[in-house]
Amino acid sequence: MKPYLRFFFFSLLLSFFLLPGLTLAQTTINGQVLDARTKQPLEGVSITANSGEQSISSSQGQFTLSADEAERVTLTLLGYKSQQISLTNNRANLRILLQPEATRLQEVLVTGYENKRPLLETAGAISVINQSVLQRFDESSVVRAVNTVPGIRMDERAPASYRISIRGSSLRSPYGIRNVKLYFNGIPLTEANGTTSLNTLDAANIGSIEILKGPTASIYGAGTGGTILLESRRAAVGETQLQVGATTGSYGFRRYLASVSTGSAKSNVLVQYTRQQYDGYREQSAVDRHVLLVAPEFYVSPKHTIAASIIYSDLYYELPGGITKEQYDQNPRQARGGMFGSVAQNASMNQDGFNFGLKQEYTFNQSWQNTTSIYTLHRFRDHPFNTDYERNTNLELGGRTSFKYKTQLGSIATNYTFGGEVQRGLEAARTYDNIGGQPDSLRTDDEVTATTGFVFGQAELELPSNFILTLALSANDTKYEIDRLAQATSGAAYTYVKDFKTVLSPRVAVLKKLSDQISAHASISSGFSPPTEEEILTSDGELNEDLEAEKGVNYEAGVRGYTLNNRLSFDVVGFYFRLSETIVSQQQVSSVAVFRNAGATSQKGIETALSYTLFDDPEKALSLFKVLGSYTYNHFRFKDFTKGEADLAGNEITGVAPHTATAGLDLATKLGLYFNLTANYTSEIPLNDENTIYADSYFILGSRVGIRRNLGNHLNHLAFEVFGGADNLTDQTYSLGNDINAFGTRYYQPAPDRTYYGGLTLKYRL
Structure with a gap:
């Protein structure tokens, strides 16, 4: 360090x-x-x-x-x-x-960029997913909820195997989540090695999601993809509630939940246990996951808050693997076959994880405030893959502190935010030959130390004529030290160090409030994203010593607001992102993903989100009638990119759909009946850098219907919800989580056909 x-x-x-x-x-x-x-x-x-x-x-x-x-x-x-x-x-x-009253909720407040301002006063492309969106679906995962947001694509290559793309950032993510930083209750989920295990959380743990698009290095450190802020559910003040629920569905889907939550003037506590099981639509795609979340907040005084976040997860899920177009058309439910087939090799992930974070907020006076957190994680993995067997143990420590200072520069109100974050992880990683799902001969034995940290500063100036100017800067540093203790091919031990130079990442943004209901914003930001440990140390044991960090500059402008008596909300953003030293992936003969820098890319796009509420009156028989929609256009191209003898400059960026759209309908009645309908469209997606193979476009529908009511009379404290729903009502055959540049043309990870689910939830308020 x-x-x-x-x-x-x-x-x-x-x-x-x-x-x-x-x-x-x-x-x-x-x-x-x-x-x-x-x-x-x-x-x-x-x-x-x-x-x-x-x-x-x-x-x-x-x-x-x-x-x-x-x-x-x-x-x-x-x-x-x-x-x-x-x-x-x-x-x-x-x-x-x-x-807040219902009318107040129309002006969403966000925590992005640590300013905790109304969205109308935030200069940046931010999307918010609240409980009303999360509850449109079955809570088996957050994939369908996240995919309602423009500019975002979340894939599920296998159940519980997630991949997130913000403005095309999955280019370097053949599996897992990379180049996108995640926080849960203000504490990093992303590890020092650059990866994130989102599957350690259950969808029911999440109360809201904020997605910051593009480089956000000024506050959240290195990254060119974006940042996602997750917050847990919280009880209302004066409420103590016990909740149990169960859901069952197609292909052996079972889900159980039990929780207790309480809120008061002195504390707010959530204890939640969930278990999710799934036999699988495809061969070798079963899931069994336990998650225990304990999230207390204690309000020691009006100035002082202490909070903790404790997550324990026990996760097992199988990996069916990619299949070819011929296999996909013949039988999408089959797993990868052959000598290294997923069933024969028992390809699967076995992971125990423990995350613990402690955070405090302290207000010294009307000008000064501090938020400080310390956290640790312990992870144990035991994974038979198609071509190897991996056993990893990871221990990590980290901390973050942020100071806020409010003052006046003459007549200009000014908010300063400054602080830093540091993470240090030690991983013991061993790979073996995989013989029928059992470890055999040792291939490599490594100890990997990853250290990453950054310091940041930000100033917000509330200028005359309703302008808000933001100036921010961060200094980012990352280092990997790999001690190879043993290697089957050479047997020699050695140490390899990859130390990336400290990089400054500035951000300048300006916002103009055109009225109390409409604002416009523009920004220029710089991003820096070093390779993850898995991109440097691939699963075949080879070291990728020549891989360099990505660097990019993002330009964006947008307008958001409300009109038509606050019934119509809109958010439109255009962006242009220039990325150099772009990291791309490709599979080798052994199906191992390898990475290299591929010149530059040009990424242009438009993101739009609309919502129109015809009426929202809980006293009327039909109490809610709302329609919503989003559309994303991506014009993403390679620049200065050669692959062997081929010049691929001008080709579409692999894995990015040029057009995506979502539409939704929400209905609710005074009696507690509700109905949600969601439609998603995705255009053709290039699956290889040469743009010779594309995944077909698809259109899918999902719906949910149910009733929420108090039982009344002597059971006034008891409420219930009975619900049912369906996904992929159009019964489309489509691939959710394509393997880009896959060896042997195994590009496709088929999603389930038409599926159904139903469940019951009981809540008792003490």
Whole structure:
């Protein structure tokens, strides 16, 4: 670890443990009022005691009220639901979360770029997936929900085997998630080696998703693909709820859930267990996954919050492998065959994982705030693949700290954000010959140390005439050290070090509020993405010593807002991304993916999202009628790219569909009945760099219908939901997760045909 990273890491640990946890004296009624969704302070809240005394919350949401005889207080603010708090057990350090009214929800607040601003005031291409979108589907995965977002494509090459592309970034991802950074409750899921195991989470763990498209290195470190921020579900204030549920469906799909959640002025806790099993549509595609999530938040004082995130997962899933076009047309349910067939070799993933993160937020005063987290992960993998057998153990430590400072530069309100992040992982990796699903002769024995870190700074200036200017810069550093302890071919031990030079990544963005409902934004940002460990150390044991980091510059401009009496929302973004030293992948004879730099690419596109609410009135018989849609156009081309003797400059970028579109319909009634319909279209996709083979376009439909109700009378605290649905109603034969540049033309990973599911959920509110 470099000296400045070591200093930063220890400074981060000290800042976490030494920040004061001050509490206020309990001689008066005092506390802080926050938005229940964003946890941002609310100014101007009226606090009225039942004895008549009144107070108003400050810009930090804090209030003090002298009312010795008061037994309760009522809080009111325009746009929020009024709330009454009993003072029987506590009169000091109250933390009160106000729920927005339905009309307030139309202006979405986001945490992207750590500014926690309304989306209308955020200069960047950000898409938000909330509970209403996640619950349109069966919660077996988040794939279908994510694919409703323009500019995003999420693949499932096999059940629980995910791949995410933001603006075409799966070019270097034949499997797994790379070049996209993920956080869960503010704590990195992406490891120091550049990979992310999203399958350690269950879809039910997720309450919301924010997707930041394009280079976001100014705040979230190295990357050219984008950043995804996941937040867990949270109970409403004053609610304690027990929940159990079960779902069953086609091809042996079974899913079970049990959770308890509670929310109060002093804490919010979620404990959730899920199990998902699936026999599989294809041969060798079964899944068995257990996930336990414990996510508590404790509001020590109006100034101090401590939160934890504990995830344990036990995951097994089989890998059917890619098949040829002839096999795909003949029988899409078959697995890869032959000498190294998936069934014969028991190709599968076996993984136990434990993630633990601890985070605190502390507000020193109205100007200064700090958020600091420390985290660790332990992962154990035992994988028979088609051509080899891998056993890996990984241990990682990391931390992140971020300071915010609010001030005035004359008449200009200014927000500064600065801090850093560091991760260090040690992996013991062994590969063996695979003989019928059992490890045989040792091929390689490696110890891999990955260290990555960055420091960042950002300034936001609220200029006259409703302009907001953002200036940001980060310095990113990555290093891999590979100690080869044994190798079957040579037997010689050696050490290889790949140290990438520190790279500065700037970002400049400007936003103009055209009105209270419409804003326009533009930005220029630079991205830097070093190869992952798996791209340098391939599964055949070879070292890819010549591979260099990608670098790119992204230009984008967009407009978003609401119109037609807030019924119509729209978000339109155009972008141009120039990428150099582009990393591409290709399979060898042994089906091992190898990587190399391929000159440059030019990526241009338009992303649009629309939503129109005809009416939304819970008191009417038909309480909700809403339509939504999105469309993405990609004009992605190779530049200066040769492959052998062939000049491929001007070819379409492999694995990217030029056109994708989504449309949806939501209906709900006062009685609790609901209906969701979702349609997806994807155009032809080039499967090789030469553009001689394309996957067919496809159009699929999915629907869900159900009823949610309280039982009433003596069981007023008991609610239920009965639901059923179908996917691929059009019964299309299509491939979701194509293997690009596959050896032997095994490009296709067929998705299931028409499938059905149904389930029951019970909730008991204490």
